[in-house]
Amino acid sequence: MSEHIEVGAYALGLLDETDTREFETHLASCPACQAELAEFSSMAELLTGVGPVDAEPVVTEAPVADLARKRAEVARRRRWAPLVAVAASAALLGGGIAAGVELAPGAQPPAAITPVGQRHSATDPGTGVTGIVTLVAKGWGTQVSLDLANVRGPLECELIAVSKTGARRVAISWTVVAPGDGVPGHPAHLLVQGGTSIPLSGLSRFDVVVVNGPTLVSIPV
DSSP states (O other): OOGGGGHHHHHTTOSOHHHHHHHHHHHTTOHHHHHHHHHHHHHHHHTTTTSBTTOOOOOTTSOHHHHHHHHHHHHHOOOBOSSOEEEEEEEEETTEEEEEEEOOTTOOOOGGGSOSSEEEEEEOTTTOOEEEEEEEEETTEEEEEEEEESEESSEEEEEEEEETTSOEEEEEEEEEOTTEESBTTBOOOEEEEEEESSOGGGEEEEEEEETTSOEEEEEEO
């Protein structure tokens, strides 16, 4: 796995000991990863208290060595609080990071998962699925946040970024468990974040698709 892709998983303490050591060696000499780590550290701070029980608060200004120690301690304590389940996975998908939050009914999503940026939405008249993407230009491409509702599981899905030239790149992938997201019995929307190497100015649309199946909704950009 590329060290640059591991920033989000490292910030949330999800790497194993071997990957943690390898990433920390890379981090010490990579200004780009250090900058990305600062962004993800702020997201981890928002999740303090709703993640692993007894996890220590995130110290965003600590030296790299001290921050690494705290991440390792968080990674070893995987008991989750009952009201909010927080999951993040590093994805080998267009250079992006996917991080999802499943919220208790009526809860508000953390600000880190609903960033300020270009917002585009669409509802498919056939499937009834509604999707909203929020896009932020980055040096490596485009950061993508997805809000998805009225999708029924179980399904394995992907968010496909489509360029103006027709190139297609997987930005995020995830599994929809039964009964689904934003449906009766589970009203919370799916909220995930990832990225694509396609620059913001080169994007045409995003397709939410079932793996080896149909398109659930297309969102023009």
